[in-house]
Amino acid sequence: MFVAPFFKAYPILVLLLILSSCNSGFQSVNPVIFTSNEFKGYENVDNLLEFSAYPHTNDRISSIDVKIFKNGKDETPAGLKIEKKLKSTDQLSKIKFVVKYQGLPAGDYLVRINYQISDKMVNEKVPLLISKLGIAHESEVAINNFLEENSFIGSKIFFSATAENPVNDFNNYTTIINIDTAQYEFSGLIIPENSAPVPAADAKTVRCTILWQNPADNSPVEVFRSSEFPLKQQPPDINLSNKLYELHGSGKKLSLIVSGIKINNPDFGILPAGDKFVNSNCPGIITCKAEFGGDLQENIITTINCGVKFGFSFNKIKDYLTEISDILPSKSKLECWKKVYDYFEGQNSIVTSTDNSGCVVYDNVYFKIEDIETFLSEGDVEIVSEPIIQRMFDYYIIHLELKPKGRNKKINGQIVFTVSAKAVNPANSIESITVTEKVIAPLNYSE
DSSP, X not given: OOHHHHHHHOHHXXXXXXXXXXXXXXXXXXXXXXXXXXXXXXXXSOEEEEEEEESOOOTTSEEEEXXXXXXXXXXXXXXXXXXXXXXXXXXXXXXXXXXXXXXXXXXXXXXXXXXXXXXXXXXXXXXXXXXXXXXXXXXXXXXXXXXXXXXXXXXXXXXXXXXXXXXXXXXXXXXXXXXXXXXXXEESSBOOGGGOOOOOTTOOEXXXXXXXXXXXXXXXXXXXXXXXXXXXXXXXXXXXTTOEEEEEEOSSOEEEEEEEEEEEOOOOOOOTTXXXXXXXXXXXXXXXXXXXXXXXXXXXXXXXXXXXXXXXXXXXXXXXXXXXXXXOSOHHHHHHXXXXXXXXXXXXXXXXXXXXXXXXXXXXXXXXXXXEEEEEEEOOEEEOSOOEEEEETTEEEXXXXXXXXXXXXXXXXXXXXXXXXXXXXXXXXXXXXOEEEEEEEEEEXXX
C-alpha cells in the first residue's frame, strides 16, 4: 500500500534504490580470475590467451585489463584485443575472455591480468612462453642437402624433419613436395617411404615446402621453403666382379678378350602414360649392325638403317614391341625393328649402335673404353685397331687386337684401360655423372 503511492510520487528514486541494491550484491563478492599455470604462443603469428573471471557483471561496474611484460618492460602488442565470451546469462557465473595478439618474438614474458568490479580488483600474473616456429636448422640443412644430392628420376623422395621446438604440435605441420607442377602433401614432418613420391621420366625439378596450421585461426603459415633443385639421372653401375680374360692368336696377331663386365642400367623413370622406354639418343640416324657368333655377317645383312634412335639387344626387342609401337611416330620404323628381330629370332644375336664420338650405346647407356696402356716386363706389343665392344644381355665383351713387336715373341706384363659409362634420360635428356672403373688384364704369351 505504501510503495505504490511512493513509486507514483518518486519513480526515479525507486529505480535508483533497486539498482543500488543489485550493485551492493556484487560488491559483496570478491572478483576471481581463473587461468592456466602458463600461457604458450608462437613467434610473429596470431596468438590467443584464454582465461575466465567471476562473477559476470555488466560493463558499467566492471573492467578487464591485460598487459604483457618482458624483463619488467611493457611489450604489449599494439593490436591486442580482448573479447568476452558469455557462457550464461546468470550474473554469478564465470565469464570467458579471449585475448588476441601477434608480433612477439620468441622468449619468456609475463602476462598481467587486472579484473575490477566496482572498487574491488584482483590481479593475476602468468608466465608466457613464446616459442620459435618452424623446423630445426639442422633439418633445413638436411632437407636441402637431400634434395640436392639424392633427387633422382625414378627414385623415391622421402625424409623426416624435426620441429624447432618440441611444444609445436607435430600434427599441425604439412610437408609438401612439388615435382614440376605435381604436388604431394603429407601430414606431419615425415614422408613415409611406402608412399613417397617418385619423379617421372619427364620430370625436371623438385622443391619442398612445410606449412604450419595456426590453431588461433586455422590459417596456414609457411615455415620452410627449400631451393628448387634440378632432378638428376641415376648413373649406371659397373660391376667387374665376374670379369674374365682370354688371350688368343699367334706371334703375328693376338686377340685379348675381356668378358664379364656387367653394366647395371639405372632407372629412367616412368612416363605419365605409365610406359617405360629406352633409346640410344645418339646424334643423327643410328646404324644398327647385326652380329652373332662374334663375326659380322655382312654377307647376310650388311646394315639395316632403322632411322630411329633406339638401340636394343635383339633378345629384348620382342619384349618392347608394344611400348615402341606407342612411342614411334611411324609404323615403318617399328616394322624395321620387327624385320631385324624376325630374321635373327632364336639366334644368339647382339645389336650395336654407335654415335659420332665412337661410344657404344645400349638402352640409353653410353659405354666407352679409354686410356689404354701396356705395362710390360718383357716384350712389346702394338694395339692395331680400335676396341670392339659387344653386349650379351647386361654383360659387355671387349676385343683388343694386338701385334707383337720385335723379334722376341715372348710377352709378359699387363694391359690397363678404363671403362666408363653414363646414362642419358630419354624423356628429358638429363645426363648422369660418368662412372669409371679400371680394368687390369694380364698379358702373358710365348711361342
